[in-house]
Amino acid sequence: MRGFHHHPQGEPSHRHHFGRRGFGRPGHGWEGHAGEGHGGRGRRRVFDSGELRLVLLKLIADEPRHGYELIRAIEELTGGRYVPSPGMIYPTLTMLDEMGHIAEVKSEGARKSFAVTPDGTAHLDERKVEVAALFARLAELAGLQERTDSAPVRRAMGNLREALILRLGRDGVQKQTVHDAVAIIDEAAQRIERL
Known part of the structure; x- marks a missing residue:
């Protein structure tokens, strides 16, 4: 070749x-x-x-x-x-x-x-x-x-990222808090899929 x-x-x-x-x-x-x-x-x-x-x-x-x-x-x-x-x-x-x-x-x-x-x-x-x-x-x-990739979607994704960093980045975060945050994100994903 x-x-x-x-x-x-x-x-x-x-x-x-x-x-x-x-x-x-x-x-x-x-x-x-x-x-x-x-x-x-x-x-x-x-x-x-x-x-x-x-x-x-x-x-x-x-x-x-x-x-x-x-x-x-x-x-x-x-x-x-x-x-x-x-x-x-x-x-x-x-x-x-x-x-x-x-x-x-x-x-x-x-x-x-x-x-x-x-x-x-x-x-x-x-x-x-x-x-x-x-x-x-x-x-x-x-x-x-x-x-x-629209601006509102990027803004919302950025807000989610910052909220996760702020809340889960604290010292002494309980495992249950992490599980609760994951559940909220999963629920939001399912609701978006049903739109």
């Missing part, structure tokens, strides 16, 4: 993460990749490998890009909710290259940029319905990020 699996020199080291601006635990929720990022228990994938190939192919068809630009493009499309890792992007680019769907083009610096080939364009045409559904999924993640 022609290797560009390793992270190119000079590109930031992006970790695979979700909810960058912090609503809930990073990497927790239906949009996670099982076994990646933080946690890794019971999470469903955003994309399987074939779907990720289509997303990258469509982004490259829109304009030639290198790996880091693809990571940033997906991050922007999801409002920061989903940031694929270089360990996902670069092997997928290798596969697209070997399939003849993309080809390396000249670019400035050490980064390898890729453009779509005629075979790649034909493949996108054959899968246009699926491609549209995948980009709709990205837009849905962006909408979810916008709703859960």
Whole structure:
């Protein structure tokens, strides 16, 4: 395989993460990749490998890009909710290259940029319905990020955090107090789910 699996020199080291601006635990929720990022228990994938190939192919068809630009493009499309890792992007680019769907083009610096080939364009045409559904999924993640990252939600989460630190950070806090606080939080979570 022609290797560009390793992270190119000079590109930031992006970790695979979700909810960058912090609503809930990073990497927790239906949009996670099982076994990646933080946690890794019971999470469903955003994309399987074939779907990720289509997303990258469509982004490259829109304009030639290198790996880091693809990571940033997906991050922007999801409002920061989903940031694929270089360990996902670069092997997928290798596969697209070997399939003849993309080809390396000249670019400035050490980064390898890729453009779509005629075979790649034909493949996108054959899968246009699926491609549209995948980009709709990205837009849905962006909408979810916008709703859960709103200023009132951040303020309320901050208030909860400060209250917990203030009350449970005191010397001599009883175990029952901790249990009561946990019960209140659990009840609030259940009430929100029922809204």
